Ligand SMILES: O=P(O)(O)OC[C@H]1O[C@](O)(COP(=O)(O)O)[C@@H](O)[C@@H]1O
């Protein structure tokens with residue numbers, strides 16, 4: 001007996017039926033996005049077999065607008081995202097982590113009513129060590145549908161996103177997305193070449209005992225983050241009264257999926273490492289789409305000072321501090337930021353962990 005499973009195609013049609021006025025453009029766009037993701041997944045999966053590992057230029061000279069060395073897979077993924085989506089007819093422009101300016105659609109491509117912003121390959125440092133990487137995307141409404149999009153058209157806060165999602169190229173290839181009605185996860189069934197709904201309505205538990213932060217930056221953190229991490233490390237014997245576990249994959253997509261699955265808090269906070277950069281992660285194609293997913297799954301996302309999706313973008317490649325995950329933990333860390341901003345010194349800063357001999361010395 002045939003057991004019917006919900007494919008991504010069926011899912012988008014069903015969603016469309018819920019909106020009687022829908023034109024089908026959005027489903028068409030998701031379809032071309034899914035095709036791009038399948039192509040990238042195939043190349044990531046084959047890796048060295050198709051010569052896809054390593055830097056884009058053998059001497060490491062290919063550098064993107066972020067000043068980061070481009071991997072071959074960064075370049076290939078960017079190209080696939082552009083070429084598979086430009087023809088959909090549903091976009092009036094695209095912007096990518098790997099390109100300085102807004103991508104101008106070729107003259108022969110029809111202009112549509114959406115804008116697509118993406119990080120074609122997130123977690124690039126993990127490619128050569130065969131760990132999970134992914135693609136992050138955000139869909140906005142084009143202020144001037146049918147016309148070429150300008151840079152200003154893209155500078156919309158995260159609250160304006162109509163859809164956001166990520167693809168994971170890990171042990172299995174997954175697509176996780178939200179259109180503002182919760183978060184649904186699909187797994188690629190390679191035998192039939194279709195995404196199947198395997199993780200409907202994902203929810204993040206409000207409580208957690210797992211945190212993720214790159215602790216090599218500890219000396220650059222602000223006091224609220226130092227305080228929060230110190231309290232986690234103090235475990236049962238500290239003010240939290242419970243032991244915490246720590247994870248750092250250095251792949252935002254993988255950390256996000258872990259948090260969507262079993263909770264936790266992710267922190268790439270503001271630090272003083274490079275005063276020109278208020279954070280490590282990019283607002284438009286990393287922080288906003290991830291925040292939309294997290295909030296839709298019942299979690300929270302903040303810069304420490306404000307809700308990420310409320311930040312008014314001023315630049316395509318703008319960076320922000322990013323703290324997200326289980327609601328109670330994110331709220332706790334936000335309250336530490338607020339206390340710090342108000343000038344109140346919490347008692348825990350006098351704890352031995354912050355003494356001159358300690359790991360978490362205050363500066
Ligand atoms: O190397 P670090 O400082 O730990 O940073 C890790 C972060 O950088 C990223 O790899 C940045 O993304 P890209 O690989 O797209 O540049 C995130 O996925 C991850 O959270």
Ligand SMILES: [Mg+2]
Nearest residue numbers: 119121122123
């Ligand atoms: Mg990235």
Ligand SMILES: [Mg+2]
Nearest residue numbers: 097119121122
């Ligand atoms: Mg990237």
